[in-house]
Amino acid sequence: MRIFEEMESEVRGYVRSFPTVFDVAQGSELFDESGTRYIDFFAGAGVLNYGHNHPMITEALIEYLKHNGIVHGLDKATIAKRAFLQKFRDTILAPRNLQYKVQFTGPTGTNAVETALKLARMVKQRSNIIAFTNGYHGLTMGALAATGNYFYKDESYGSRANTAFMPFDGFLGQDVDTIDYLRKFLSDGSSGIDLPAAIIVETVQGEGGVNVASIEWLKGLQDVCREFDILLIIDDIQVGNGRTGTFFSFERAGIHPDMVTLSKSIGGGLPMALLLMRPELDQWQPGEHTGTFRGNNLAFVAATEALSFWDNDDLANAVEYKSDILKTELEKIAADFPEFEPKVRGLGMIYALELPSGVANEVSAEAFERGLVIETAGADDQVLKFLPSLLIDENLLHEGIGIIRDSLKVLSERRNKMMTGQ
Known part of the structure; x- marks a missing residue:
């Protein structure tokens, strides 16, 4: 050592x-x-x-490399990316009747979160974001501002500007409906909470201590977002990809978030992160948000094989x-x-x-x-x-x-x- x-x-x-x-x-x-x-x-x-x-994933990677397949491709079209997009559409999105565009961000989850927050602010022309107590969304500047644990924060290098925190489900005890609490802050013009562009949430807070939001709470959160014209971002980086039993963790609540961030297991063990967004939110200009390693073709190969676990x-x-x-x-x-x-x-x-x-x-x-x-x-x-x-x-x-x-x-x-x- x-x-x-x-x-x-x-x-x-x-x-x-x-x-x-x-x-x-x-x-x-x-x-x-x-x-x-x-x-x-x-x-x-x-x-x-x-x-x-996993032997299935390993064999696919070996064959791809033996074929001299493209490893680094920025956001160019490649055989590997096409196969992933087709598999993701046909196996994950279509059976769930989900209509999302896919944006490949940098290789880690915090890159996906940064992209979601940036896009939400651009689309809604508002700067505030609401996150939740005990939430964890990454450690780059925007994502860190939406992360609750102060072990990771210090005012000397991390700004909390344009981010407000609300109590997660159960944070104030089981007798307090924190959705009503949130609605009161949003509806009262003197609450001090600016109307946000988006609310970002984990349906199960992993790093925060495995705090599980109830179905009723998640439905109520979506209702609040619709009521106040706020975008709902589900951070499914740790508890998506089947961790809760369904591919997306929000499926159990029957909600339809405006954006979803995915990383970790989506790459089949290799670095990859992506943002799913409703098509009408895809208002980027070409090249407006980029990253050198947003196109990890080895991860596309691994991910395509891993998605086969969801064929049934x-x-x-x-x-x-x-x-x-x-x-x-x-x-x-x-x-x-x-x-x-x-x-x-x-x-x-x-x-x-x-x-x-x-x-x-x-x-x-x-x-x-x-x-x-x-x-x-x-x-x-x-x-x-x-x-x-x-x-x-x-x-x-x-x-x-x-x-x-x-x-x-x-x-x-x-x-x-x-x-x-x-």
């Missing part, structure tokens, strides 16, 4: 949580250079919904089945360790086990020693975030959950010894 400490910036993060040198990976398993095996409940922070090195309902059904396993087993763990006051919440294949401040990090570290990679989330890192591949083998899923149980048992015994002075 010495070269990483010597050469790499102090900003490095995950290498501190998982201090080993990884070598190879397949499906939901990682192996370090000494051959030690780890179960992956992290999935590249949501990039690897289809697991590591098999994957959605598998996610529903494994979601029930996650929920059931985590609720059992919560019942067995009441001293930690655990809380379980989630949807599809993203679940949270909320623990007291500091405990989640301890469990993550203990689990890593036992062969499981799992990250924490939430404003105080108080949540263990379960984010395994959608394709994870059922036995591996149970094994990984068992490691969490064992890790909590170790911490519980350690705590009891401290309390009894042993």
